[in-house]
Amino acid sequence: MAIIDPNSGAPLTNPDDVSSPSGQSVDPADYIVDIDMSNFQQVVLEGSMQTPVLLDCWAPWCEPCKNLMPVLEKLAKEYQGAFVLAKLNIEEHQQIAAQLGIRSVPDVKLIMQGQLYDQFQGALPESQIREWLSQYIQAPGDAPASPEEQAQAALDAGDATTARSIYQQLVQENPTHYDYQVALASATLADGEADKARNLLDSLPPEHRDSPQAKGVRARIEFGEEAPDREELDELEGRNDSEAIYKRALRHVADGDYETGLDALLSLMQTDRAYGDDAARKTLLRVFDALGADHPLTVTYRRKLFAMLY
Structure with missing residues (x-):
């Protein structure tokens, strides 16, 4: 995997090739770059086509930023060039911050292949940042992620196309492993x-x-078909009757906002159990099927449903 020379912004193929202004080689721990208008395109956008870039947006007056930056620098050194830490002072470079839509700091964005893959805001604990990073970037000494883990990481990042491609390859290699075919169907739906x-x-x-x-x-396919489209949702605007509550809940579920949808369905059970021949309860059970029996939301809302019924 190529990395970025912090002095020139050019991609390199060998970590030992990074040079200081004096021409001497520097340790991979120095792959930490201050970003401005002159190198943003080269380091962040073009550079991320070869090496993931962690863009740390900070400000001098921000205390959480001061707490977070040493943690990110420590991780950059530990990862030995597996990602480039690009630091953007939003006070000095307000034009870039505006283009990125930065509203509060610290704001950390993971850029891969020229695209925003994921982000977090606030000074998270080091352990939480490590867990977050591990979804996308292999730390030195870590075992390579399995294809299934790579596919799940892609789905978590909203990249259903990549997940689908991985599962297609797995299905070709394991034609009788039907769990892969189900996973491919799930990724295809997400795509x-x-x-x-x-x-x-x-x-x-x-x-x-x-x-x-x-x-x-x-079940997820069916929710997508049953849920109201944007035009119908607009027509429901301002209504709070049972039909409107139910249809909005379907839309939330179809969009993957399960918790909001489940809350709405439980509320509808309390206020109008008879609506749609007990549609709220029946739909709750279908959502449980869609999530799976072991999903935390299934466990939580089964308990709530049981308490409401009995």
């Missing part, structure tokens, strides 16, 4: 192709077609 996801599920052998994982993907 916006519900019909292809349904076809993948329908092509499974009967004993796998009704597995909990497959039923969950199918």
